[in-house]
Amino acid sequence: MTAAASTALVSEAPHTDTAPVIRDSRPLRLITCGSVDDGKSTLIGRLLWDTKAVKEDQAASLKRDSGSQNDLGLPDFALLLDGLQAEREQGITIDVAYRYFATDRRSFIVADTPGHEQYTRNMATGASTADLAVLLVDARAGLLEQTRRHATIASLMGIKQFVLAVNKFDLVSYDKAVFDQISTEFKALALTLGVRQVTAIPMSALKGENVVYSARAVIPWYEGPTLVETLELATLRSGQSTGFRLPVQRVSRPGESFRGYQGTVAGGAVKPGDSVAILPSGQVANVKQIVTFDLVRNAAVAGDAITLVLDRQVDVARGDMIVSLDAQPQTGLAFDAQLVALQPDGIVPGKRYWLKAGSRRQRVQVQPVQQLDLKSGKWQAAEMLQMNAIGKVHLSFDETAIFDPYELNRGTGAFILIDPDTNNTVAGGMITAKRTELGGLNAHEGRVILSLPADLAEQLLATELLASRRDEVETRRVTTSAARQLLDDIDG
Template structure:
């Protein structure tokens, strides 16, 4: 028997997800006698004229049966002669997208149902996008209700082309397309005589044989520490699950983030000594010297793992309340839970079209790219490089509810892709942010920058020259280094936005894109500044900033007990 397969079923409302899994269980003789009798009895009062309603096996809540839709994630465990399975049947309705995302987070494969009479719908795209976001790499598109289109091959081929377009749009790998009828059983557990033009295997046979193991293993060994075990003064072991590679007695490891080196003195799998342990094993590791390691730290060997306190992530917002920049959450990455703040929403992603939309807030079931800053540096990485260190959830500090889930895109804040621009005119865009608020968080003892609403200003617009932590003069010029744009402010209004090469210094105060004073008071100094900027490719470093900029001229840091 090959390894356990964890998969999810998803699709639009009434596409037949529960019916499909119920039919697999029924046909495969995987029900107890009392379950089978109860199913047949319940079906007699259902909507199929006395025929068996296979969906009743999974729609367990009374509210689900009354509405005729799935509203919660139903997990089922079953085993055939060839494989063991865990399946999550998830809601199709948009209102329950977060429930569907929870089911997707555990799965290795997604079975996405498509109504043959309707083709690829908005919800199909939504669910495929979310499954890809949650790290699923294997997809089965089950074109269901083929009986309603009289098993027409041409109808199936048209839908097949739609799926291939979606596959290309989302860069989906390992896609299988199967025509089925969940109610009639065509191509569910056995090949259908009604669909002779389909030469592939039926759904269950494919699920029994598909290999979902990653073709490219993550680099090296790493294990997030779940618990420090100290039963007595002579033993100190670090417990966790190995997420990549293997480790053996005698191997040298590095502890992160403390970056200490030690050798493996002993390994325990359960209560048994072992010489080697590999990926997927829960293990206790004892080292040959004392090191600074606690829950949330990582033991690593032959791999480079970033240590950072800021990152950019793609998140699915799951809370009933809105996400607004500046609110503090507990951020859980790997085995580490730490206070953090969402400092900026770069843009929303339209889950139906994939379009990037500038945004100032986030509502339930929306997806966005956000910047997050943590209370201190921890071990984290991009999801594509080290999955266990690239997954995260945001936990509300008051209610302790999970507010969002997501994956890390960049292990440092990625401002290059931020769609917000403070100043724009024609093709000129300046992404500096002179309206950021600077707060000192008394609770976490950190300085945090909070981006404002994200409004863009163009020629003729009046700007806010005063905020909680900044106050600018009525007449000044803004030089946005990275974007090579100059903005002239006259009487609190934008009078010009021009390329930096066309700008001439007129003796007014100069401010950079963050609101820091530029120490220029003559044309000679201005010429020198711009010459250095050009020489450094308009991406100056700390030495340049220390020499040319002053923070406290127009800015201050506002103290707050906590940032909400």
């Protein structure tokens, strides 16, 4: 296709109801994010328009509603996304809008998220299920604090593929130096977030340059892919690396002869005959049968809604988790986490919140430890987290909690905090680790219990300091599992 033909298609793409051929079984989920007025809704609208995802009646309505909003004779593509009346009146995005589009090679689900700081919680919601983030930057303004905030939240949510869309590039006269400066600055930020897969693209969402069609006619020095070409080559988020996980949502007892445990598989796979454990009780059973609404299954994998029948009577309740016997999640009373504060009151140290993870709801006390300085990119000590702050916290539970680290399993490593006084969701968080690990120090009634490998413990006891006070030291030889249980008991 020539550059001239490409330009013609950009300015007036035809619309058709013919469905493209879809080759991938699961759509790529992506999120557009960035600061206010960077062009997120316009970009997605342009994607829908140029991939022919806009039906004839929608196109006619769009042209009618757009009026004379720009000098190019083009519709206001943002109207395809801004569904709320307040959004259309103010020209901003408030809620998360999900849209589907497809090319001949792949299908996509895109989340358009708000750029305003007060709607950061909505952006975090969109990022929680995305495989890739498209971060828009106004070429005239460069990286802003909200840009950094959105990039940080996306990385915390486990997104490792970024597209840096340097938008409104026509307004800086397609200056290569501007593009190089912004892309270099963002890639340095991405490295601090642990993100190494970044594709930077100069574009104009309004004109459609480098969105679906190449803009080599006006940006001859750019030889990289368009946005759509990048999305077509992106990888889906890798499968969960944990064992089988079934958070129990309901116990089904339609009759005396049947007892099943219902939920959606949150990780791994299971088949009849597999041995499983019920947490937090630790009871063990074997899988007898896997039932869905219309048939008996030979296996179930992550994402399947199932009823699990066990081979023996065990005590299982809503909020429990049925897991692989040989690959269990972490249990305990104290965990480390990172979270985003979502309400004006922020996170109050020592306050007791409800923590909801899957079907399990528990009382938890939150102690802020550090807060991320978005300007410097460094973690700083913090006693309280204000609204929209990104922080590290200690979680202390009244009863045994069950988690996987978020990087291993989104479903069993994510949570929300609920204010018991208002029932508002005050934070969204991700588990990073269990606070007490084998080999840690634990204070208990004026003493410290040090759990070490046997050979290292013997060497330590032989030192001059401990040898002189040997009568004050109590030693126990226990198995690894027993040691872990001992430390859990101490935490409680």
